[in-house]
Amino acid sequence: MIEKFLVYLFFSFALWRTVEEEPPFFVPSDWPEPSYYFEGNPLTKDKFALGRSLFYDPILSRDSTISCASCHIQFSGFTHVDHAQAHGINGLVGTRNSPVLINLAWLDQFNWDGGVGNLNGHSINPITHPKEMDNTMEEVLKRLNNSPFYKKRFQEVWGDSVIYTPYLLKTIAAFTVSLVSADSKYDRVKNGKEQFSVQESKGYRLFQQNCASCHTEPLFTSGELKKNGLSYDVEFKDAGHALISGKKRDSLLFKVPTLRNIEFSYPYMHDGRMKKLKEVLQHYSSIPKSKVSVSKELKNIKKPFTDEEQKDIISFLKTLTDKSFLYNREFMFPKEER
Ligand code: HEC
Ligand code: HEC
Numbered sequence: 001m002i003e004k005f006l007v008y009l010f011f012s013f014a015l016w017r018t019v020e021e022e023p024p025f026f027v028p029s030d031w032p033e034p035s036y037y038f039e040g041n042p043l044t045k046d047k048f049a050l051g052r053s054l055f056y057d058p059i060l061s062r063d064s065t066i067s068c069a070s071c072h073i074q075f076s077g078f079t080h081v082d083h084a085q086a087h088g089i090n091g092l093v094g095t096r097n098s099p100v101l102i103n104l105a106w107l108d109q110f111n112w113d114g115g116v117g118n119l120n121g122h123s124i125n126p127i128t129h130p131k132e133m134d135n136t137m138e139e140v141l142k143r144l145n146n147s148p149f150y151k152k153r154f155q156e157v158w159g160d161s162v163i164y165t166p167y168l169l170k171t172i173a174a175f176t177v178s179l180v181s182a183d184s185k186y187d188r189v190k191n192g193k194e195q196f197s198v199q200e201s202k203g204y205r206l207f208q209q210n211c212a213s214c215h216t217e218p219l220f221t222s223g224e225l226k227k228n229g230l231s232y233d234v235e236f237k238d239a240g241h242a243l244i245s246g247k248k249r250d251s252l253l254f255k256v257p258t259l260r261n262i263e264f265s266y267p268y269m270h271d272g273r274m275k276k277l278k279e280v281l282q283h284y285s286s287i288p289k290s291k292v293s294v295s296k297e298l299k300n301i302k303k304p305f306t307d308e309e310q311k312d313i314i315s316f317l318k319t320l321t322d323k324s325f326l327y328n329r330e331f332m333f334p335k336e337e338r
Contacts, residue, residue: 047170066133079099111125207316230269284305
């Protein structure tokens, strides 16, 4: 009897340990392999937890007022619903809408213009951007190295008594790469657990015919840069990928955003110019022929969509809402003793 109990104790302890050791990242069944190079930054529960602390900590910004989460708020899919363009330090306003942070492990280019090729290095951009956190890496490292709270935790994760830039960047990436959303109604329908309504089914069919070539399932983005027919915004003069490549023909090429949790990630587009999904559908319904350049996938789009069809597509898009992601406790502001 006692032996049985001991065996039971042993296994429950082992199970508890493995549960504790697991960071929340996972690859949903039938999804493609992630493109993130996990061997270069092995995930652990502690690294994820430390990345989470940093994500929510304004210590990264020059005047300690802005954290990553100021612009990337969980319940909107890690974007910022109040602002069309990002608001950073001293209330300064950038030119672009904060993108959602969802399923980043499957992407290999970042930012609206695809200007960053590696998630590990990405955080340097917001930390040093004059309108976002306006800090220097030297200053951030100094603060972290002077903080007993962070020093101890970095030591546990990286086995080093000094915190260096790669540790910091890879730790933040351990958090952002773990933000997997794959539990929407759409996913449950695909897994045979639920069914679409008649309207959602009609919307899904229209979506597959007209949108999925760029907003490709199951990620709802092909991860590529495309022109979706938006007019050039004279206020921001944002030419998209042309700013990176310097080539005129890349003007207005933007990264195809995922549509997962799109119901809550408004406003839409790189500059947040559209507040409602209805406006998005009206846009795709009325891209002027030959006036603006569009990628080939949009040349054969059904036009215009009737009011009914627009509503059908929107009802399908709402099946991409994943409440268990938007309210996942593991991604929230961490409660911790300092
Ligand atoms: C002031 C608002 C602001 C702050 C603070 C901020 N971001 Fe962002 N983030 C943005 C904007 C705007 C973009 C798009 C930038 C672009 O396209 O040039 C972006 C892009 C990203 C991307 C690329 C996503 C994609 O799909 O391409 C990641 C990842 C990201 N931010 C993570 C972070 C992290 C981590 C922090 C904290 C270290 C942070 N951000 C701080 C506004 C912000
Ligand atoms: C040629 C590829 C392409 C096709 C086809 C396409 N889109 Fe897009 N979509 C994009 C790109 C690129 C953007 C981002 C453009 C920007 O911000 O400048 C975008 C943006 C969006 C957004 C805003 C997302 C956000 O987070 O801001 C929604 C919603 C959307 N598309 C829905 C659709 C629907 C619905 C269809 C079909 C009717 C469709 N798209 C067809 C490429 C495409």
